[in-house]
Amino acid sequence: MKNTKRLYYLLGMLVLLLLVWMVSDTFTQPGVDDLKMDFNEVATYRNENNTGPIKRVYAVVVSDTLWHEMEQYGKLMPHTKYGNTQVYFFTNKEQAPVKLNAQKPHFDERFNQYCIGRFEKKAMGEEGFRKYPFH
Template sequence: MKYILLGLVVLLVGYMLYDAGSEPGIDDLQGTYREVAIYRNENNTGPIVRIYAVTVSDTTHWDEMKQYGDLMLYTKYGTTRVYFFPEGKPVPATLSPVRPNFDSKYEPYCLAMYEKDAMSQVIFRKRPFRVVQ
């Protein structure tokens, strides 16, 4: 009886490890995504703000960019923001907490912006800095 119970525990732990390792992740996306700059506020007593600048190899897969944002770290009542830039074009090396979070000279190169706000609402904008005339 003791060996049967031990066998069940080993099987259960093995299944949990397999299940945890088979969750979809960033590596499962078709395009190549590379984090170039990251900002995280130092305030550990209030809302956590995470901002990323990411390069993208395939600039036409908007759904994948949104999926990438969905897979990024998020803290309840915090904010996660991801800016996507085409690979091989200028990308900000540093980010700041003040919007638009990087120097305006990079705005024309920004393909999309993903944001998950403090209420877990997701906003995904294509060409967020494009001026409509």
């Protein structure tokens, strides 16, 4: 009887420990705030189609040209299975589009020269980052 009681306490403590570990892991996931650069979303586009592939496009102004940080930011953006997510990076708010659309290149061509990077996550989860995509 005494050994059974100890076993229940031990199992209870183990379950409690696992629960605390899972909850703490959930709340300590990396996010945009953990990145070294400042990111400012100036424009977004999402198609209205909720039954087919979802297309998301973002125009983001960055404070520096740390390529790895831009790629990490792109990876943190929302993505839907069979959808497409694209993030275009610019260094100056005045030289970034404020309106995006569904057709490539998703913004007025006069902004192409100011685009310093593009992150894309395709339908099957393939990711790619390209420096100066319009040069």
